[in-house]
Amino acid sequence: MVEENKENPESLSRRKFIRNTGYTVGGLAIGGVIGSILPLGTAKKHKEEKAANFNQALMYFTPEQFRVVDAATERIFPKDDHGPGAKELGVAFFIDHQLAGEWGFNGREYMQAPFFQGEKVQGYQGRLKRRDIFDIAIREIQNHSKDVYKKDFTALKGEEQDAILRDFEENKVNITTISPSGFFQMLRSVTLEGAYSDPLYGGNKNMDGWKMKNYPGSQMAYANIIDKKFKKVKPQSLQNHMNH
Incomplete structure (x- = not known):
């Protein structure tokens, strides 16, 4: 009997990340959207473009x-x-990275049976990991879009996409494996987290989310302005401190 090759899912995610960021063409690393989304044959056409942010x-x-x-x-x-x-802020990359790590694996949560229907204040009380929930929900978003509009979700107009998401929010989609409204609330929460988290984690590109809120980010200290009236300061990311 041949033994199955069971490899740690986190190792597979790490390997996938290295593969996606490690393509090199003509001495230039192809990362970001070019290296991870486009096929290799297409990426060759963009050999003059350098990835500005390998975190994407x-x-x-x-x-x-x-x-x-x-x-x-x-x-x-x-x-x-x-x-x-969210698109310009790179929120989808933030969510992708979170699902590849402990958040996606529910690594810090008790996930053993028995499972009971919990109260709303208790949050999620199921056996599926967040990455599994996203896998199912994304597939069901596509299925629901095709059922209602005969198109993929990404081909819909903005108001049509809103209607699909609203059906999930209001539990109008017939899914037995996950809670449609539970997924929508999870997606909404992680979208906001991605818009305002430190850029180190993939979202809030160029700290533009913080700039909209005049949030200073990860400042090392305020000693030089603590005795002054309100002063607007340039936001700082954890990446800025790591590079010094």
Whole structure:
């Protein structure tokens, strides 16, 4: 009997990240959207483009899953007169990275049976990991979009995408494996986290989420301005401190 090759899922995620960020063409590393989403043959056409942010490479999502989440988060946190939306902030990359790590594995939570229907204040009380919930939900978003509009979710108009997401929020989608509204609330929460988290984790690109809120980010100290009246300071990421 041949023994199955059971490898740690976290090792597989790490290997996928290294693979996605490690493509090199003509001496230039192809990362970000080019290296992780486009096929290798297509990436060769972009050999002159350098990845500005290697943190924007897929670690968990397939390209199709990424596009669905990218579109859905933009409807939850859209671009407007105040600043960029989720797409420009890289929120889908933040979610991808979170699912590849402990958050996606529910690594710090008790996940053993028996499972009971919990109260709303207790949060999620099931056996599925967050990455499993996202896998199912993304597939069901596509299925629901095709049932209602005969198109993929990413091909829908903005108001049509809103209607699909609203059906999930209001539990109007017939899914037995997960709670549609539970997934929507999870997606909404992690979208906001991605918009305002430290850029080190993949979202809040260029600290634009913080800039919209005049949030100073990860300042080392305020000793030089503590005795002054309100002063607007340039936001700092953890990456800035690591590079010094």
